[in-house]
Amino acid sequence: MHNSSRRGFMGKAFGAVAGVGAVGSLVAMKKSWDPLPSVKAAGFTTLDMTIYPEGELITEKWRGKPIFVLKKTAEMIASQTESQKARSVIVGGSEFMIAIGLCTHLGCIPSYSATEKSFLCACHGGMFNWAGEVTKVPPPRAFDIPPFKIEGNNMILGEVGPEFQAMKDSGITL
């Protein structure tokens, strides 16, 4: 009796030590898999917005992801719906469609057809119009817009400016 309760205590004491150790190692293991600080710090890109030709899709790169930049033509601006207009980014008087060029389904890069003025994702057949809105599932939502800040004619990707914050608050992008 005396002995067995002592064993019981030893078992519990070991359990407590092992438990603390197990939790501690899990934390360390989780943290070791996190993106490195150097990876996170390299996350900013500045674009000069005066160089883009109208109506042509240009692909930039930010955090290893493609960024679509499309300077809207007068015709696009005239014909756009309210929701398409709400997705516009205005820099130096010009209107742009800016988006992370990854399909919101599972992340393939959709290709742009200038004649159709739309994007087709070859992976699972999703489609988007020139403004970035979904026209055919499976993608669940319009292209995401990368965090940006406008400074004169430049745009800094990775920083959150008031224009981006407003888009985020109104649910236009994630």
Add this chain to the structure above:
Amino acid sequence: MAHFTKATSVKDWLNQRLAVEKVEKVMASEYWIPKNINFLWAMGMVLAITFALLLVSGIFLLMYYQPHVDLAFDSVNYTIMREVDFGWLWRNIHGVAASVVFLVIYIHMFTGIYYGSYKKGREMIWISGMLLFVTFSAEAFSGYMLPWGQMSYWAGMVITNIFSLGGLHMDGLVEWIRGDYVPAQAFLSRFFMLHVLLLPLAIMGLIGLHFAALRIPHVNNQDGEEIDFDAESKKYLAGDKAGSKVMRFANDFMSKDMMVVGIFLIFFFYLVFYNYSFALDPVNFDPADMLKTPAHIYPEWYFLWSYEILRPFSVNIGLIAFGFAQVIFVLLPWLDRSPNAVPASRRGAFSVWFWLLLIDMIVLTAMGKLPPEGIFSTIGLVAALAFIVLWIALPFITMNEKKV
């Protein structure tokens, strides 16, 4: 202290220390196998041999492979394929075995389903088998990342994105898995670790569990007969080898097993030498380009059926259907409500269910390979719905089955 005597032979010396004779009996010469089984029961051994081939060829690839985003592609496509003497042999063996192992796993699984080898004490065999299937899938996927070609990169992108769980937007989890915003060096290094160490270790442990799970219930037989292994083995040991319903695992059953393995290996090396290209996707001979998705991406053939269950639906429903397809096979021993552990051919409605499921999975596989357009989209959708309906219907079909 235990009592040791002067050994009379090497065997006796080992016996005193390791009980080798007893171990040999338990594992081989007195591990009893029914006589009424066919070549389909050799698939387990074929799998074990294929795993050994993967291990050996993998060790040789490992000596020249460079897990770095700038070097990986050339280390495989140039160094191993052209510079290393017989490097191509190891790569072809590894690639062909990775593909063929899934074909054999599917045959092995469907054999188990057909003969009801997942119930009446064989549940742990089934569960450990499904765990093997899952770890093999992870092993195949992580290995596919290593050449760092276009298909590696984009498959890595799409599959890791599944972990954002659609509408839950768990992008943080995806970035954690990758160690970066997109698949890059951190991603390649950790998938390399998984492929060459952690997952093979897990597989070896699971193979051990799978074999241990077989030892007590023994393997099933093609007539669904309930054999009294104690009585039958006594009969055998008493000298009535012909009258007994069982035989020794070694050497009796092994000799049959190895016959099938021999035929398999001839077919396997025919593929390795003359027809290996099916296992190496041409798109993966372009180096990874993070700014260009290949025109048409699809997984390796063995993942196509579950990919096709994901594809026709909107993202959240697709993910739910995909999750369902991944786990549902594990639950088979409980979804099948019938007490009969006999071949499907004697189980009425279940037999129809079995063949429909097999055909449905073949259709899903074919549609998964085709572009998601027009009639193919529709067939894919119907087949995906049929898969779900079949599994939901299973308990109802088997509930009313008559005892045979």
